[in-house]
Amino acid sequence: MPSNHPKMQPPADTTTLIDGLEQKDVVVSIDDEGIAWLRMNRPTKRNAINPGIVFEMNEALDALELDDRAKAIVITGSGEAFSAGQDLKEYFREPDSGHPMMRERLHRANAAWQWKRLMFYPKPTIAMVNGWCFGGAFQVLLGCDLAVADEAAKFGLSEINWGIIPAGIVTKSVAMALSQRAALYYIMTGETFDGRRAEQIGLVNIAVPTDQLLERTKVLARTLIERNPVVLRSAKVAYHHCRDMGWDAAYDYLAAKSDQNVVRDPEQGGQQGMKQFLDDKTFRPGLGAYKRSE
Numbered sequence: 001m002p003s004n005h006p007k008m009q010p011p012a013d014t015t016t017l018i019d020g021l022e023q024k025d026v027v028v029s030i031d032d033e034g035i036a037w038l039r040m041n042r043p044t045k046r047n048a049i050n051p052g053i054v055f056e057m058n059e060a061l062d063a064l065e066l067d068d069r070a071k072a073i074v075i076t077g078s079g080e081a082f083s084a085g086q087d088l089k090e091y092f093r094e095p096d097s098g099h100p101m102m103r104e105r106l107h108r109a110n111a112a113w114q115w116k117r118l119m120f121y122p123k124p125t126i127a128m129v130n131g132w133c134f135g136g137a138f139q140v141l142l143g144c145d146l147a148v149a150d151e152a153a154k155f156g157l158s159e160i161n162w163g164i165i166p167a168g169i170v171t172k173s174v175a176m177a178l179s180q181r182a183a184l185y186y187i188m189t190g191e192t193f194d195g196r197r198a199e200q201i202g203l204v205n206i207a208v209p210t211d212q213l214l215e216r217t218k219v220l221a222r223t224l225i226e227r228n229p230v231v232l233r234s235a236k237v238a239y240h241h242c243r244d245m246g247w248d249a250a251y252d253y254l255a256a257k258s259d260q261n262v263v264r265d266p267e268q269g270g271q272q273g274m275k276q277f278l279d280d281k282t283f284r285p286g287l288g289a290y291k292r293s294e
């Protein structure tokens with residue numbers, strides 16, 4: 001079982017909290033490199049996703065969208081879990097026996113942050129999987145653009161073990177991300193697997209030993225922060241839309257999206273990059289990013 005290693009936790013001493021956000025089930029902090037850490041914070045409940053996490057995540061993502069200090073977002077968990085998935089008591093049992101519209105509202109708010117908000121979030125997002133990751137937590141993981149995991153983290157689509165299917169939008173996300181063989185294997189057996197296996201099947205980008213998890217995540221975040229943010233956002237939105245489009249429509253859409261960047265990008269990245277390569281000969285696009293003006 002993954003340990004509660006200090007290197008797996010965001011650096012509490014170098015952070016600034018966001019004004020006006022009540023932080024209980026989600027702790028938000030921004031470090032001096034511009035990495036915003038969103039930590040699901042119910043360690044004694046293995047960060048099971050309750051209404052508190054649902055509503056606080058929506059608020060936090062809204063706040064960070066407008067906070068210019070936050071340049072990349074990392075979502076992780078407190079203690080030994082990333083998240084044990086949806087809270088069986090507070091997300092399922094209690095709302096199931098309450099007012100049907102309240103249940104509806106909760107599920108809608110959950111889809112809002114885990115799926116729609118994260119998929120098209122205007123800033124780059126990374127899931128840092130520091131431990132247990134089950135069921136609904138797969139949606140958090142796959143909602144993020146990229147993912148780094150502790151090799152010892154334990155993953156599982158455990159729904160089948162307790163007699164339900166991976167709903168919300170988990171089955172769809174898993175089907176988009178994994179091969180049919182891997183997806184059906186884990187959906188149908190409910191078996192757990194570790195971070196290394198998650199990397200093999202493409203569920204995470206990188207799996208590292210516990211003591212490297214935090215630093216490797218920061219390196220990845222720094223890489224994303226160096227990139228042109230307008231173009232980065234555009235590239236991600238284009239990826240998600242193109243997956244569901246026909247070829248002709250995608251071709252036309254990408255041309256229009258490229259033109260949109262020319263209008264929206266205040267630093268005119270494409271022009272700068274070309275000039276630095278062709279005229280100034282100060283960088284090679286194949287080997288890294290162009291130098292952005294301060």
Ligand code: COA
Nearest residue numbers: 044045046048084085086087088089132134135136158159
């Ligand atoms: N929903 C509600 N409560 C949960 C939870 C969940 N998904 N996952 C853990 N908890 C609670 C437990 O009920 C327990 O609460 P208690 O201390 O009040 O009894 C506490 O968190 C600790 O859980 P415990 O099972 O004792 O921890 P563990 O370290 O031995 O095991 C897990 C960790 C993640 C393997 C185990 O808790 C588990 O199987 N959780 C459910 C995972 C799951 O199927 N998620 C899918 C939801 S979509």
